[in-house]
Amino acid sequence: MSTFVSAPALAQRTNSLAASAIGSILRLADSADMVALAAGSPAPETFCATEVAEVVAELLASGPHSLQYGDTEGLWSLREWIAAEQTALVGRQVSPDGIVMAHGSQQALDLICKALIDPGDVIVVDRPSYIGALQVFQLYQPELVSVPIASDEGLDQLQSLMDGGLRPKMLYIVPNFANPSGLTLSRGQREKLADLAARHGFAIVEDDPYGKLGFTDEVSRLPALAALSDAVIRIESFSKSLFPAARLGYMTAPQGLVDVLQKFKQAADLGNSQFVERIVHGLVTRPGLLDGLLVRSRALYSDRRDTLISSLRGHLGDRLRFATPDGGFFLWAGLPDGTDATRLLTEALTSDVSFVPGAGFFADHPDVATLRLSYSCASPERLTAAGPRLAAALDRIAP
Amino acid sequence: MSTFVSAPALAQRTNSLAASAIGSILRLADSADMVALAAGSPAPETFCATEVAEVVAELLASGPHSLQYGDTEGLWSLREWIAAEQTALVGRQVSPDGIVMAHGSQQALDLICKALIDPGDVIVVDRPSYIGALQVFQLYQPELVSVPIASDEGLDQLQSLMDGGLRPKMLYIVPNFANPSGLTLSRGQREKLADLAARHGFAIVEDDPYGKLGFTDEVSRLPALAALSDAVIRIESFSKSLFPAARLGYMTAPQGLVDVLQKFKQAADLGNSQFVERIVHGLVTRPGLLDGLLVRSRALYSDRRDTLISSLRGHLGDRLRFATPDGGFFLWAGLPDGTDATRLLTEALTSDVSFVPGAGFFADHPDVATLRLSYSCASPERLTAAGPRLAAALDRIAP
The missing domain is CATH 3.40.640.10 (Type I PLP-dependent aspartate aminotransferase-like (Major domain))
Incomplete structure (x- = not known):
């Protein structure tokens, strides 16, 4: 077989390809007991199989x-x-x-x-x-x-x-x-x-x-x-x-x-x-299907938002700050003591809870003390466990 | 409502967007009686619905x-x-x-x-x-x-x-x-x-x-x-x-x-x-499914190739030249008298037969006396009608 002696150079735009380190961490961390607040996926319960x-x-x-x-x-x-x-x-x-x-x-x-x-x-x-x-x-x-x-x-x-x-x-x-x-x-x-x-x-x-x-x-x-x-x-x-x-x-x-x-x-x-x-x-075009799905989805996501917020407030108090979203899937939170959320993630994964550190969401000058918590696809039982597990993780790095 | 006073300019790469005139012609020409040799689609008869x-x-x-x-x-x-x-x-x-x-x-x-x-x-x-x-x-x-x-x-x-x-x-x-x-x-x-x-x-x-x-x-x-x-x-x-x-x-x-x-x-x-x-x-992964499909597909396309070639040879003789393909969907033909295939297409559409003029397949210096005939998705009856219809069209412009 011929051997490729001088491989063609990549296009210049490949210089802009970001490394996805978080992606790799989260893939490894996909344990059965994880409170998964990282992925922004919709709830399979809302799909019309x-x-x-x-x-x-x-x-x-x-x-x-x-x-x-x-x-x-x-x-x-x-x-x-x-x-x-x-x-x-x-x-x-x-x-x-x-x-x-x-x-x-x-x-x-x-x-x-x-x-x-x-x-x-x-x-x-x-x-x-x-x-x-x-x-x-x-x-x-x-x-x-x-x-x-x-x-x-x-x-x-x-x-x-x-x-x-x-x-x-x-x-x-x-x-x-x-x-x-x-x-x-x-x-x-x-x-x-x-x-x-x-x-x-x-x-x-x-x-x-x-x-x-x-x-x-x-x-x-x-x-x-x-x-x-x-x-x-x-x-x-x-x-x-x-x-x-x-x-x-x-x-x-x-x-x-x-x-x-x-x-x-x-x-x-x-x-x-x-x-x-x-x-x-x-x-x-099935009469009532989409409207019915949306009514059920809004109720499901709204309940999950409330469950997560209640668990976080109860266990973390003002160690984690966030505004209450009026819809959608996400809670955006800040760590007022300046803790780096990537450090917190490493600790949180050992407590079986995941989220996405906020730094990747900034085009420049990232605020590293931010994180995104998705309440969309975790069960209410898991969302209830989020507060104590995150609090335990935070205790270990910023007691 | 606000009005868009100065629209943003398009990116430079839009200058390379080719007009698809043939696409428009063929869409208009999609009559029920058409011998459609333009589209390179596979035969629905081979799909495993x-x-x-x-x-x-x-x-x-x-x-x-x-x-x-x-x-x-x-x-x-x-x-x-x-x-x-x-x-x-x-x-x-x-x-x-x-x-x-x-x-x-x-x-x-x-x-x-x-x-x-x-x-x-x-x-x-x-x-x-x-x-x-x-x-x-x-x-x-x-x-x-x-x-x-x-x-x-x-x-x-x-x-x-x-x-x-x-x-x-x-x-x-x-x-x-x-x-x-x-x-x-x-x-x-x-x-x-x-x-x-x-x-x-x-x-x-x-x-x-x-x-x-x-x-x-x-x-x-x-x-x-x-x-x-x-x-x-x-x-x-x-x-x-x-x-x-x-x-x-x-x-x-x-x-x-x-x-x-x-x-x-x-x-x-x-x-x-x-x-x-x-x-x-x-x-x-269904045992035998894909192999069986491929055996039937090869036989179907091979028969269609033969039917088209026989019809073209019988009615056009050496007014249309082509090599016999050993597989796939396409016959690539040339008009030895130099007739522009786009002119022929206009005439062919009125005879209810379509194909793709060859010029679009050249990166430069197009040979306009070429055309692509697909035998993949026309029925044998239609393919049999291709020869006489194309011959009638050619007679009108290059008698």
Whole structure:
């Protein structure tokens, strides 16, 4: 066999590939007794396995055609359903032609970067921000500018930066129950952000995986950013409302960008699985199914949030500080004594409790005394055990 | 609502987005009576719909867990199966850790470019070459050098170019029953190519979607390029052996590149659908299923090839020239009088027969008097009608 004497060099963008040390730690630590607060996965109890089996049986009883290649742009009937949903949400007509399907909302982020980002372009991100977005952004070699957008003074800070000459190509935000911060933008913050985008000509990427999982009517009535501005690329997915293995995300985008995104989608993978698209279409068009799932999911996640908070408050008091999220999956906490959360994790794993240290969620200047606790996929019994186990771990390093 | 006064500029790579005029023509032309020789889709008659329904019912009877997020790297048991298959194929141990899963083999091409290609890097492609590969390559802004690799003098031409200083980063080839040329590299060509890669340090991307669909024992015994060289990134997929809606491709790569590809896979979409991976695993581990499918598929495609060739020979004689492919889906034909195949297509559509003009398959200097005819997904009755319909169309423009 020939031997590869001088291997080809890697592309320059590989320099931006982050090491995922936490990923390795957590994989090793997947013991049976673990209180697993690290993964941000939805609860399998909310998945509609029976109905998926029924829809698949119906689909395949009519022949093998759902197993063929589909259109790159996706299944038209599903895009019609999504377009009607988005029309109701943003208060103006959204056409099925304006829906771009993606292999999970993570791929939507990759396609957006392909369409918009040249090396050196400025992307404004939240502080902290979704780690998966930071990973994909970095590969396009932008200048990442990190601003605490969801905080009280965040948009004033952004305004000042722009008055000083900052010219972002786009801004990335999770407006509802953000990953990792759990924060939700107020109506006023949304209006101010839309105004800034209009005045300065940058795109807003509104990533909204948790918007249907608000725990109060008040937060569920907040307007989507896409309802306030036409500079918005809005991303949703079926991962949290149906099930993640659908790997079906979708987006709406300013006219003119849609065609470019579709072409990149074609080059990226020719299109999604039409089989999966037909399963999802079969589920969302079953009368009452999706609404019923969401009602049950909101109740389940809200209960789990309360259980975790009660356990943490009872056993850690103010040694761990956090705001109460109004929906979604995440509690974002700080260690007021400055303890490094990565050190705490090592200790916590020996107490059979896991979480994600916060440092990885910062584009720059990480706050190492932060951590993300997910209450979404641990059972109530495990969540009740979180407080004492974390307290024991903290006692050992910061008594 | 705010108005988007100055939209953000698109990234420079959008300049490379090719218009897909043929796509639009063919979509309009999808009449019920069409002899459709354009799409390169497999025959739905070869899909195992009943078995898919059975596997799904078994999977979901055991609970909802197959609907959860899976590992980014893919389902371990499926990677074990693939590793065993690749070990047998290349004659050395391939580990499940060395298998990179992708959302179709098209995504494998995108991940490879992300890992290896900087703007200006040289990629050598066949002449003609797979259009989907050309599309994704162009977005990474390389210098594409087109050489008729599979022709008798192709590797001598490549050798001369390299003696003259050409330094490719990688070379892309479909070694078996290529799309679009239908050609297969001989054993001697494979050995020479492996030797060139070793001496000059470029990677070979061996894209092999049709390798299991050879019509004679002789072609099925040809060695994989990955068996002759360790400079090979080898891509396969389940699209043609099981069904395309699986959207499951996979690759093996030189050690050191695997980890980089896995990180890009994670950034691109977090991972494939574990639900689909479990379905595919359920199918490939059913005793006899895959082998039986392949035996039937080879017979079906071989018959369709013969039917199309017989119809074309009978009605067009030497007005259309082509070599007989030894497997796969495609007949690559030339119009010896120099007729532009795009003109012929316009006329052919009014005679209810479609194909793909060859020009799009060339990285440069397109030969417009070429066309690709797919016999894979048209019924024998339709294939029999191809000859007279194409002859009538040709009569009208080149009598």
